[in-house]
Amino acid sequence: MSDFNIGQFPTTRLRRLRMKEFSRRMISENNLSVNDLIWPLFVCEGNNIADKINSMPGICRYSIDNILKELETAVKLKIPAIALFPQIDSDLKDENGSQAIDENNLICRTIKSIKKNFPDLGVICDVALDPFTDHGHDGLIINDIIDNDATLKVLEKQALVQATAGCDIIAPSDMMDGRVGRIRKALDENNFQNTLILSYAAKYASKFYGPFRDAISSSGNLKGGSKSTYQMDVANSNEALREVALDIKEGADMVMVKPGMPYLDIIQRIKSKFNIPTFAYQVSGEYAMIKGAIDNNWLDSKVIKESLLSFKRAGADGILTYFAKEIAEELNNE
Numbered sequence: 200m201s202d203f204n205i206g207q208f209p210t211t212r213l214r215r216l217r218m219k220e221f222s223r224r225m226i227s228e229n230n231l232s233v234n235d236l237i238w239p240l241f242v243c244e245g246n247n248i249a250d251k252i253n254s255m256p257g258i259c260r261y262s263i264d265n266i267l268k269e270l271e272t273a274v275k276l277k278i279p280a281i282a283l284f285p286q287i288d289s290d291l292k293d294e295n296g297s298q299a300i301d302e303n304n305l306i307c308r309t310i311k312s313i314k315k316n317f318p319d320l321g322v323i324c325d326v327a328l329d330p331f332t333d334h335g336h337d338g339l340i341i342n343d344i345i346d347n348d349a350t351l352k353v354l355e356k357q358a359l360v361q362a363t364a365g366c367d368i369i370a371p372s373d374m375m376d377g378r379v380g381r382i383r384k385a386l387d388e389n390n391f392q393n394t395l396i397l398s399y400a401a402k403y404a405s406k407f408y409g410p411f412r413d414a415i416s417s418s419g420n421l422k423g424g425s426k427s428t429y430q431m432d433v434a435n436s437n438e439a440l441r442e443v444a445l446d447i448k449e450g451a452d453m454v455m456v457k458p459g460m461p462y463l464d465i466i467q468r469i470k471s472k473f474n475i476p477t478f479a480y481q482v483s484g485e486y487a488m489i490k491g492a493i494d495n496n497w498l499d500s501k502v503i504k505e506s507l508l509s510f511k512r513a514g515a516d517g518i519l520t521y522f523a524k525e526i527a528e529e530l531n532n533e
């Protein structure tokens with residue numbers, strides 16, 4: 200038997216509370232607010248560019264000037280933070296991802312102009328080498344394997360150039376062991392004690408990232424086709440708790456689960472075990488599925504909000520979603 204009094208029909212009727220709109224609102228357990236939204240954006244070189252991404256209808260890569268225009272709307276809508284992803288020109292990619300640690304790279308220039316124009320908007324940047332390597336992997340390949348410890352040295356530097364450019368939240372998405380601790384140490388030693396770390400702690404080797412890899416032009420390159428020697432096996436759940444425990448110990452301020460909707464169980468387990476700020480990433484493939492179905496009139500667009508509320512129910516404190524702008528508009532009009 201359950202630990203609360205469930206009552207009995209006909210004295211107890213759960214539909215009684217559902218009869219009117221006011222009482223449905225009164226008993227609603229979870230709410231989605233603009234404060235929960237983080238907006239991922241793709242940035243590319245050039246001027247006045249808004250390049251459509253085929254597998255993500257409605258989403259573009261923007262040149263810096265156009266990103267600033269988009270952010271004007273984001274700030275008006277009170278979206279607290281954005282996450283930036285660069286599409287690096289293919290002739291600048293190399294096996295070591297050396298652009299990643301260039302203080303004048305596309306991502307650093309973007310951070311600087313955002314911070315100049317919108318100093319109060321939270322800026323989140325990935326730490327991982329995949330946008331910068333010609334093989335599309337997140338780390339350095341040495342003797343045919345992704346070399347963990349050699350990669351850490353580059354990731355530290357990547358985090359530092361981003362923090363120096365003004366990034367508020369460093370988000371290691373590379374899944375190398377020990378990276379959170381090393382990045383925290385590098386930040387602290389360079390006077391970035393207040394730069395936050397949002398760790399992609401439970402990041403799965405998922406096929407739901409397909410459209411993202413198109414967006415940053417890394418899919419064609421991906422050597423070996425899979426990231427399963429560093430990203431987690433989609434069958435695992437206990438391992439996610441170990442990942443989170445280690446990242447907290449190493450200094451993560453917040454953790455993330457990725458992808459989102461197929462992994463709500465993981466969000467719930469992490470949140471209830473660690474009670475740490477926990478974020479979900481509704482990734483590119485989830486966006487493509489939902490948006491594709493809406494555009495074909497197979498689903499009503501209200502499924503967007505339903506999908507985002509599912510993260511709140513699971514215990515997420517916020518959601519990275521490509522729907523952030525349109526949902527923020529809707530929430531602001533309520």
Ligand code: PBG
Pocket residue numbers: 325327329337372373407408409410411412426481482483484
């Ligand atoms: C890079 C990175 C990926 C995503 C965010 N950061 C792709 C990957 O790991 O291959 C995916 C985001 C999305 O699919 O929307 N490390």
